[in-house]
Amino acid sequence: MKNLFKIVLIVLVVSCKAQTVPLNTYYHNVSSGAYFKDTLGELDKFDGTWVYSNSNISLTIILKKKIHVYDGEYYEDIIVGEYRLIQNNQEIVNTLPTNLLDWDNIDERNIGGRRFITSEEVVPCVSCDPNEKRLMLYFSDPQRKYLTSTILLLRYIQPTLGEPEKIIAKIVSTHGVIIPDENSPTEPRVPLGEYLMIKQ
Template sequence: MRNYIYSALFFILLNNSCKAQNPILDIDTPKDNFIGVKGAYYKDTKNVLNGYDGTYLYTSGNTSLKIKLQKNIKTSMNNFYYEDLIVGEYQYIENGVEKVNTLSKLTSTSNNNSISGSLILTGTEFGCKDCKPDEKRLRLGITSSPNFGEMDVRKTTVNGKAAILVVFWWTGPIAVKAGDPMPKPAVIKAGTYTMIKQ
């Protein structure tokens, strides 16, 4: 009987020590050199990522941009730490011609989405001159192979409808070998898009 008690006590202590080695941190916790703490879970403890899920549409004439966003819980992009993320995919139609459509890639199990991130910006930080001091918005990464860039996403309303204000910019193509031609620019033009929730 004493052996069963010792065995149970051993497993309880082992379980508690394992939990201590895998801390739960808020997603706003800075990651040293963008590396993070091994085994940690960067959790959306304040629910800042809530309310971005859904399909958003920008239209101008016969040009449109559709983005689908969703919140993924405890995702590991690098098998080093876990985090809550906003991920997404998009469709871009220019002058009635579909240029790119990645919408079918959006699943709850994928960790290789065209849009992803969880960087929370507050107030006027990084260029939002008309943001309120405590207003939160997101900075996400976006890829349009072989190009990559970033996008700021800010919640807003347009004519009483939920919307997001998205600012895109491209930072460069994925590494190009010496002698290879430069890749074509990304199909989505850099700029600001007001997108209505569908």
């Protein structure tokens, strides 16, 4: 009986370890219940509050790393986030939660994902190093949920001594959209484009 218990325990430990895979592993390469783990800590550098500001626009994005989140079939480490846009001293959109507990409801987040892409994928990055990776996230406007093709590409800029951390956030639309009616906007309220953001 004692030996049987040891065998079952060893099988459980081995199978659990076999289920943990790096973030960019494709779903079809793993079985249900696998854990897509941030084994290299690549998501950590994006966690935090990031701000872009110029004379007429202020964009704040808050990103949080969540660990071992279950999506109904797999577990994964992901980045989730929210944002606020002020344009010409008027708040255009604010999805920042007022209660920090709201961050636990992953399905309600307007920014999220975990996939890293190369400089050649989706929207090519001509200024990126050949081996540089960007983080690709979905970007949702809660008043325009039909814009499902809007994505946020994040490029981390390695800081030099004494400089703050920075990211280049690029908001792009990758496909055509089916709008509810002819008067529906075809872009999110945050303008598509590139934003140099500083970590606060």
